[in-house]
Amino acid sequence: MKISAFIWLVLTAVCLAQPIKIGDPDRSDAQARYLNRDDFRVLVEEMPKTELHTHLEGAVRPETILELAPKYGADLGVSGVEELKRKIEMRPGENLLDFLKKFDPFRFIFDHPESLRRVSYEMIEDMAREGVIYAEIRVNPVKHEEMLSIDGVLDAVLEGMHQACRDYPIEARLIVSLNRSYPLESAMRVARAAVARQGRGVVALDLAGDEVHHPASKFKEVFDYARSQGLHVTIHAGEAMGPESIVQALESCHAERIGHGLRLGEDPHLVQEVARRGVTLEMCPDSNRLINAVKDLKGYPLIAYKRQGVPVTISTDDRHIFDLTLVGEYMAMAEECGLSLQELEQISLTGIRKSFLKEAEKARLESRWSELSPTQ
Numbered sequence: 001m002k003i004s005a006f007i008w009l010v011l012t013a014v015c016l017a018q019p020i021k022i023g024d025p026d027r028s029d030a031q032a033r034y035l036n037r038d039d040f041r042v043l044v045e046e047m048p049k050t051e052l053h054t055h056l057e058g059a060v061r062p063e064t065i066l067e068l069a070p071k072y073g074a075d076l077g078v079s080g081v082e083e084l085k086r087k088i089e090m091r092p093g094e095n096l097l098d099f100l101k102k103f104d105p106f107r108f109i110f111d112h113p114e115s116l117r118r119v120s121y122e123m124i125e126d127m128a129r130e131g132v133i134y135a136e137i138r139v140n141p142v143k144h145e146e147m148l149s150i151d152g153v154l155d156a157v158l159e160g161m162h163q164a165c166r167d168y169p170i171e172a173r174l175i176v177s178l179n180r181s182y183p184l185e186s187a188m189r190v191a192r193a194a195v196a197r198q199g200r201g202v203v204a205l206d207l208a209g210d211e212v213h214h215p216a217s218k219f220k221e222v223f224d225y226a227r228s229q230g231l232h233v234t235i236h237a238g239e240a241m242g243p244e245s246i247v248q249a250l251e252s253c254h255a256e257r258i259g260h261g262l263r264l265g266e267d268p269h270l271v272q273e274v275a276r277r278g279v280t281l282e283m284c285p286d287s288n289r290l291i292n293a294v295k296d297l298k299g300y301p302l303i304a305y306k307r308q309g310v311p312v313t314i315s316t317d318d319r320h321i322f323d324l325t326l327v328g329e330y331m332a333m334a335e336e337c338g339l340s341l342q343e344l345e346q347i348s349l350t351g352i353r354k355s356f357l358k359e360a361e362k363a364r365l366e367s368r369w370s371e372l373s374p375t376q
């Protein structure tokens with residue numbers, strides 16, 4: 001199908017307020033217009049997209065690891081990129097412990113400003129190439145401090161990120177991530193370093209890691225300080241633990257967004273409360289599937305939460321460790337959960353409206369989003 005005729009078909013469906021879905025085109029009726037998978041994918045690729053939950057540590061290209069290892073004296077013990085991918089990518093049947101080991105071969109990347117600048121640049125480049133126009137990336141800056149300080153990590157990541165934004169039609173901001181296992185003193189040092197870089201692209205503080213043994217309430221003081229200095233707050237919660245962990249993130253740390261929030265639905269009253277407050281869920285479908293937090297994506301709760309008024313977004317979480325793309329995640333939600341093109345567009349737009357940008361920046365980006373959208 002020629003793209004112009006194709007877009008015309010799509011626009012007709014939009015004018016008739018028909019949801020556009022994946023399916024047999026001959027089934028199209030007044031209720032929905034169906035497109036085959038390939039045609040639907042073209043529209044998802046064209047769609048201006050946003051990504052709010054993506055870790056630099058999980059977004060390092062295997063090719064870059066292989067190329068840089070000899071320079072820094074790292075022995076990967078592999079003969080080529082395919083072998084390296086088998087080592088660092090999640091495979092079906094592996095679990096959370098396997099996931100944590102995936103990062104071991106390339107920790108050296110985070111010890112040097114020049115390699116950090118490069119992987120940060122390439123992460124933004126990967127997103128821009130698949131049509132992401134706005135991204136909030138995150139990094140945990142506590143690496144090997146004897147090699148590179150917290151300040152050194154953040155400065156290098158910001159430099160790579162800003163350079164990529166100058167070279168590609170994408171905007172990005174940085175979220176600084178704390179690990180739940182940190183002592184309070186260390187978490188506060190990270191928070192101070194994040195606050196000091198607000199004018200240079202840092203917008204928020206995040207909490208990640210072992211949700212089971214380290215409750216968010218432990219970090220109340222750190223998040224109170226960050227908020228008092230103007231940083232936003234997002235907290236990983238409701239992935240390994242149930243609604244009680246989400247309540248802690250909201251009440252102790254005043255989270256404006258929740259990373260994952262997968263298990264929110266176990267408490268229907270909390271679903272209503274999260275919707276009422278407009279707290280956004282940064283959902284990462286295949287990430288949840290690959291670490292066995294969900295069995296498959298058929299009953300993935302994103303659409304149920306969305307229909308109950310909870311703002312939801314879609315992200316890759318760790319794109320190279322999980323071998324994912326954002327287009328692939330949008331397609332998975334369309335194929336497995338029946339989301340329409342228009343619902344995916346709303347989710348993309350939610351990524352701007354619930355971003356940690358200033359209101360004027362959101363308005364400017366939203367008008368760019370509308371110009372780029374094939375159905376607006």
Ligand SMILES: [Zn+2]
Binds near residue numbers: 055208236259
């Ligand atoms: Zn995450």
